[in-house]
Every structure is written in structure tokens, then in C-alpha cells.
Amino acid sequence: MSIVFNNVTFRAVxxxxxxxxxxxxxxxxxxxxxxxxxxxxxxxxxxxxxxRPQGTGPFDYADPRFATKGEYRHIIGHSGMSVRTLVEGAxxxxxxxxxxxxxxxxxxxxxxxxxxxxxxxxxxxxWAMVRYYLRQLKQNPNPVVLSGIRRGSSFPPPECxxxxxxxFNPHDPxxxxxxGLYLHKLEKFDAALAQYKKAESMGSPSSDLYxxxxxxxADMNDxxxxxxxxDIARKSGHPLTGLQRKIDRLKAKQKQGDLADQ
Numbered sequence: 001m002s003i004v005f006n007n008v009t010f011r012a013v014x015x016x017x018x019x020x021x022x023x024x025x026x027x028x029x030x031x032x033x034x035x036x037x038x039x040x041x042x043x044x045x046x047x048x049x050x051x052r053p054q055g056t057g058p059f060d061y062a063d064p065r066f067a068t069k070g071e072y073r074h075i076i077g078h079s080g081m082s083v084r085t086l087v088e089g090a091x092x093x094x095x096x097x098x099x100x101x102x103x104x105x106x107x108x109x110x111x112x113x114x115x116x117x118x119x120x121x122x123x124x125x126x127w128a129m130v131r132y133y134l135r136q137l138k139q140n141p142n143p144v145v146l147s148g149i150r151r152g153s154s155f156p157p158p159e160c161x162x163x164x165x166x167x168f169n170p171h172d173p174x175x176x177x178x179x180g181l182y183l184h185k186l187e188k189f190d191a192a193l194a195q196y197k198k199a200e201s202m203g204s205p206s207s208d209l210y211x212x213x214x215x216x217x218a219d220m221n222d223x224x225x226x227x228x229x230x231d232i233a234r235k236s237g238h239p240l241t242g243l244q245r246k247i248d249r250l251k252a253k254q255k256q257g258d259l260a261d262q
Contacts, residue, residue, distance in 0.1 A: 030060050030169045037120070039156065041163030044188075045147060049160035057118040059083055062172045066119075087118045097128050099135065108132060109155055116161055120168040121175050130158050130182045158182050173202035177209055184212070189220050207236035214243045223250055 031037055037058065039049040056075075065071040066083045076086050091111040095101055102111040109132055115125040140146040147157065162179040169175070180195035196213045199205060214229035230243045 030063070030171070031058065031167070032060060032063075034058065034168075037164060037167055039160055039164055040167050041160060043147065043157050044159055044186075045143060047147070049156055049163060050151070050154070051156045051160060051164070052113065052117060052154045055114065055117055056087070057120075058168055059087075059119050060169055061119040061122045062169060062174070084119070087115060091115045091118075092122075092125055092128075097124060099128060099132050109153070113155055116165075120161075121165040121172045123174045123178060126158075126161060126165065126175070126178050127181075129161055130178065130185075133158050134185060171202070173199040173205070176202075177212075180216075181212065184216055184219070187219075189216060192216055193220075207233045207238035210236060211238050211240065211243055215246070218243065218246050218250060221250070223247060223254070226250075 035054045039051040041049045059066045092115040096108045102108045165175045176195040176198040180192045183192035210229045210233035217226035
């Protein structure tokens, strides 16, 4: 599955799945079952983060034990399914991930929120949450107004979910990778770059991360770094060519401007 952004495709789902294999390497500071994580950080409007209290969990999406039948059977009461299957089966069905509707409500957000509170670093649920927020933002372009609407339902803006995910598992590269996509979409380029670099620094980044970094550098008009990451993504096996076409267009436009100044 791919996401189109500014006429260029983001392979967001692919990046989080590829990064998932890297995410469980160090669990020394993962706050499993910690009910006191709360909602650290501030919103982009400078307000303290907020959200609903911890229910079941929190569990680690990057830990394969939570996707294994029989593991943590004392939590779910039997060994016939995994913890992740139990949570996703009740709250993160395909129609919820597609943002069509929730399991027991018209809005998918209550079930997405439940899934993320149970699995703070649930990559697919985090991306679904971002997509839903961006849909709301399109309908309510004033972020202050939207903040008031969401606060009434105790659903914080996406950045609060990401800060909570980072506090829960600071070793999961999927979290800053998706956080970067969200910030990039909001055109907060410097903040997006910081998140992409954080994901890159966690080791063995995927071609999708390189590709998205190239797109970001192109949007920042840093064509040297855009080309650098486009080349790395291509050599890493990335199948899409939209980034290179975008760079070529920007280079041609830049050259025309240089000729006009002569």
C-alpha cells in the first residue's frame, strides 16, 4: 500500500513493516505494562499533551512475543490467539484501518485510539491516526478549532501519540519514521528532517526511508541532498521513480532561473 503526497508516492506502510524487523533489538528501556506513561510533551500549539488513561497494556508492537499464540496467555485467558490478534480483532479491523468506520461506532477514531493506547508504537494504527487527523484538518483548517473539537473527545493531536510512543519504546525506528511523515505533510520540514534522521540513526534504514528523506530535501530545495538520497534509495532497490522526476523538474527550473539572471 502506498500513500500519495504532493503527487509523489509515500510507501508509508512498507517503511514501517521493513523497520519492524529492527525495532525489537533492544528492549532494555521499553516500558511494558507501565500504567504511568501518561501523555508527555506538548502539542504543536504549545499546549500540554493530553489523552485518555491507560487501559489494557501497554504492549510492544515491536516485540514478536505479543504476536505469538500462547505468549502472555495470563493476559488474555487462553492460548488460542496472540495479544495483538486479540486487540486488533476487537478494535483494529480492516474497515477501521481504512478509516471507513469503527467496530462499534461510526467514527474509526475511538478504536484507533484504543489500539494505540494498548500498543503505543503500533505502526499501522499510528499511520491510520495521522490520516484521520489530516482528514479532519482538511475539514477544519484552523488547528485551534480542531484542537477544541478533539479535546472534547479526549483525542489528542498526532504529535502526542508519537511522544507517548517514544517514551514507551525509544528504540523503535518506526515511530520517528511515521512521525516524520506526519510533520512533512504539515510542511514542518526541519522537524520532519529531525525525525527522519532519528530513524536513520537507529540502524539499517529501509529504501523507503531514504526515498522519503529525498522527497523532504527536494521540498526544502536542497537538491544536492535530495539527489544523494534518491541515489541511495535506488541502489537499495526502491521501485518508485517519482522522486527522481521531481528532482529533475526542480533542477530544470533552477537552471532556467539561472539563465534568466544572466
